[in-house]
Amino acid sequence: MTQMIYSSLLRRYHSIVNFCFNFSLLLAVSSSILKYRKLKVAHSEEQENKPNVSGIPYPSLLLEAWKPMSVGHKRRWWDCIALPFDVESSDEVAFRMQIRELAFTSLQLLKAAIFDEECKSLFSLDIYGHIIGMFELNNLDLVVASPVEDYFLYIDDLPYPEKKEAEEIARPFLDALGDDYAVCCQGTAFYPLQSCMNHSCSPNAKAFKREEDRDGQATIIALKPISKGEEVTISYVDEDLRFEERQALLADYGFKCRCPKCLEEEP
Template identity: 50%
Template sequence: MLSSEASSTAASQIEILLKPSDVNTEAKYYEKLIRRGIEECGHETFSNVCVQRHHHTPAAVASGVISPPPPPAADVANNNNSSNHSNMSGGKNRGKGLYATRDFIVGDRVLIEPPLVAMQHERNRNDAIVCSFCFRYVGSIEKQIGQRLFHQLSSAQEKLQQQKEQQMEATTAGDAAAEESARRSGDLDVLNSMASVGEPKLPLADQCFPLPTERACVGGCYREIFCSNECAQNAWNSHERAMCIGNKSGDQDEQAKNRASMMHQFIEHAKDTNDIFILAAKVVAMVTENASLALSDASNNITFLGEALEVAWEPFSRVQKAIWWDIVAIPSDVEEKDEESFRQQLIELASGSLELLCKAWPDRAQAFPGLFSLPVWGAIVGMFELNNLELVVESPVENYFLAVDGLADENQKMAILPQTQPFLDALDVKYDIPCLGTALFALQSNCNHDCDPNCHPFKDETDINGSCVLVARKPIRKGEELTISYLEDDQLDWSRRQDALSDYGFVCRCARCESEVSQTRGRQKMKM
């Protein structure tokens, strides 16, 4: 139970964290973000875009970043005033969007942006060994293959052993096939050797597909590895100091050991329920780290904790939020009468996760009770539900096998295939699994939806990290809004698209939708 003083602090912090984004300071924030990205981080494509309100204020136009876009011929990509995403229900309040500051032709790379916060999915960790900060593949081709097959064979053998112990049938067809497929590449000892030290070596792997050497987490935990000391330190300063479960993350007194133990429990709970809780914890860690940093920096002239919290929260304050359990789509197997029970289960999951996080970080929870409140925790998780973009990094394993298959020298190819083909056969459909995760991008998250967008996320083999890459699908004029599709399948008819988009809380009235509606009405009139 919080004391009256703590309750008052929590209430004031919750007010700071859940208040709508300040439109008056929005333009300056994004201009500073873009300028810093170009000057300090070398993100050249940041100069290609600008975030603006659809109805520009005089101050925004006067900034010189972009000229006002011409009014659209149709009511395209409307959204409400508090939303980053589209609300295409029409009306005058159209929110903000991402705009082009120059012309583009089809295939141009409009924006390359590193994530504000990101994670690799837990279920993908056995399939891709990547840097936990930039998501670049690390180690070697051999280690990547070895880890996949080692876990594949281990899992198959474990299932078979359980079945035998339970006096069930010796195998199921799927488990037997998985074991046999993995066994073609060798036994567990061989695969474990490949997974741990990258031996035996495969021909051309190091020459054609060299990967960075793995770097350990600063705190010594087994969960996270990095491609460089720089990434390891950046992660530590950003969030890993709090998230680390290693034995170097602090003095190993009872309090430190308890923190590591509780953090481990939090992570295991997230793995068993919803791994997005881990990403939400990264946000909390980042905000508390940056708030403490803001307080300690005398040049900021910040003396109050609430003021420091507001500064640290600003990147996330600009992103649309909604309470997770209120907006999550109801699964098809949940009946309408059970909706309330389903949402209550989500609240309980979130509450259990937050309780573990508070136990892992008691000092942070005491200093920032509002940030560790259930409404804010639900809003952070809901923020990812509404704004996340799938993080994808193409696998060098796939590219390695394609390169071997495409060798021009037939004799060389025939000499290599006996060494590589058993591994390819064993991997089967898993040979091309990329690094998969979820990420939030400060600029890209301002892209509104269109069923016939002018941009789409698209990466090729040259994109070796977790950055988002937006590519032009059609010619784009300077001042035109940049749009993407929120739908995985853009071939759906109008009604199915509307059903899919209802999870985002809007009815789409883009040019494509308006055209299809008009055609439908025309056909109906002809029948009459």
């Protein structure tokens, strides 16, 4: 039984370490820090004769900087993550505690890279758990063009002296990557508009991402006519699943669906 938890955690450990340095997750914290610094400079210029006497470095500015990340539905990662198929329900508490410990280890890596004393509240385990949980519950798959390919295309357009120097510097990287340098990057992203949309098992819209799109953007498209004032809904799960299966998956989001389709199919 313990071995089953351990094997599952090994896979999850690989996932969380990658998650820590996933661009979207790193951006959630680092962009908030950068925005806070810009707001602080602007505020200081306006309030040169009004020092912050509270001893707290502009806490309202930090809240303002954090706003883009505050719109998603957030539960702590170790609370909302679905129980893997190879973990018995009797081991759920132990599994979630170990996931929490993995999140703590991941957080230490992030703090070592970008910790800012004035923004230390962003580096608490509770906040970090909510950030990962936000991506767990709100993420959407995406594909973006290879930044490495764009870089080499940029080099090709340089005038000769600069181009030759840049090619000499970049050659080892190109040789190491081989043909993979042009492979598109695949991952997940957090879209504030999509994250604000409620669920329905009979949705009138969906978040759409075409395979050929390489710009990192997503589109919400209507599945049926939507009247003025009608709520736009999307499905968080496969709406073709049976009632019991849909409800089980939606339990991770912390609610029981009561949409017209579920009310009609409920035993």
